[in-house]
Amino acid sequence: MKRRDFLAASTSAAVCTSMTSAPRLKAQTQTGRVVRERPSWTSENIFLQGINAPVFQEVDLGELQVTGEIPPELNGIYIRNGPNPMFQPSTYAYPLEGDGMLHAVYFEEGKARYRNRWILTQGLLYEMQANRALPELRFHNYANTNIISHAGKLLALYETGLPYEISPDLETVGEWNFYDGVNQSMTAHPKFDPRTGELHFYRYSFFTEPYLVYYVANAAGKIIRTTPIDLPQPALIHDMAMSENYAIFCHCPLVFEMQQAMQTGMPFVWKPEQGARIGLIDRHNSENKPVWIEIEAFWIWHFMNAFEQDGKISVDCAYYPEMKLESTIEGMTRNQSHFRRIVIDPNTKSISQQPLDDRSVDFPTVAQSQISQPYQFGYMPHIDLSVIAEKGIPNYFPELIQYDVLKQTSQVHRFRSGCYGGEAVIVPAGAPSAPDHYVMTWVFDQTKQTSDLLILNGSDFSAAPVAQIHLPVRVPMGLHGSWVET
C-alpha cells in the first residue's frame, strides 16, 4: 500500500469474522502518519508471499475504527512479534531469519491506537548502513520470535541470541543480559510463574557444552539459578513446559548436522530411530539430578501448559509424530500435529498419552495466571492443511479453537471467508459483568489486504466478536506476542 493510500483506506477497513448481525459502527476519527518507509520488494519464497509478505512502512495510527465496543476496562498493550525482512534476502529460512517487527495496539479507556516498528538489532543496523542484505550476517540475532514483559522490561526474544529490550513505544533499547546473569542466548519461550513472578528459561548450544542450561530470574530480573544440564548431543529445543515442581524439557530427534547445513542450508535432520526423552528438572532443589524418561520419537514446537494432579504431571502440547523440515508445501503438510496430553509419573518414570483432538493445530496459548497450574481454557489456531495446500502458501489459519480441557469440549470461532488468523492471546476481563476472559487475535482479510484485531468473548467463543478493531494497513502473519497491562 502506498503512503497516500493508507490513510484514505482507513474508512473502508474490513470486517473479518463470521458474525451475521449488523454491528454498531463506532464513529471515530482516524489519524495517522508514516514514520519510516523502505523500498518494497517481492520474493518467490512462499514464506515471503501472501499472508507472510513483509510490510515496508512503520506507522502510527490513532483512534482506530471499531465495530462493536472495546471493553473500557481493557487498559494495556497487545504486542506481537514476527519476521519482516527489511532488505530482500537472497535465501530465506523461515522462521530462523527475518528482521523482527513489532505490531502493537494500545488500549486506553475503550479506545485503541496502533504502532509498528522494526527491531533495530545490531545486524539490521549494519544492513541499513550497507543498504542491502548482508549474507555474512545470516542467522544473526533477529529478535523476531516473541515479546514478553518481565521485571518492568519488554523483551523481544530470538532463541539463539540475547533478548533485545524494547521501550513501550517500541523503540529498541539494546541487548539485555539479566544484569550479566546470562551469556550467549535465551529461549524465545520462557515460562512465567504467576505465583512468584519468576521467569524460568534456558538456552541451548549446538557447539559447546553444556548443550543446555536452565535459568531462573526472580521478579526483579536477577538470575537466581543457573543449572547446566547434560545432553548426549546438541538439540533444538524450542519450548519448555513447567509444572508446580518441575521444569520439563523434551529432547526430540531433530538433530543438528553441520555437514548438511553446509551442503543444503538446512541444518536439521529427523532421526526417529534415536527416540526421544523427556527430562524433569526439580524446580526447588538444584542438587537433585534431572530425571530423563525415554519415549518414542515425536516433535514439539510448543506446549500449551503443564500441571500436577495426584502425583502425576500432565503436559499438554501440539504434538507431531514426526518433523521433517522441508521447504515445499507438500513436505510441510506431511508434518501433521494434534493436541495431546502426555501424563508422566515421576515416581515410576512411566508415561501414558492421550490425544485430545485430531485436528492439526499449533501456537497454543493459555492464561498467564494459569501457567504451571490446572487450567480450563486453551487456544490454538486450526492449521487446516487443505487450505494451505490450496493456496500453496503456508500460515493461512481459517479458524481459532477454544479447548475446555476440564469438560473435554471445544468451540470454534471461524473467520469470515477469505480471512485468516494467528496465535491468540488471553486477556483477563476483570469487570464484574465481563466474561471469564477475552481473546485477541490478528485477522488478515486477503480481499481488502488489511488486518483487524478481534476481541472475542471467552465465555461465548463462537459468538460475534466483542470488538473488531480495523486497521487500514496489513499486519503480516507473525509468531508470538503478549498482553501487557498498563
Ligand SMILES: [Fe+2]
Ligand atoms: Fe515458537
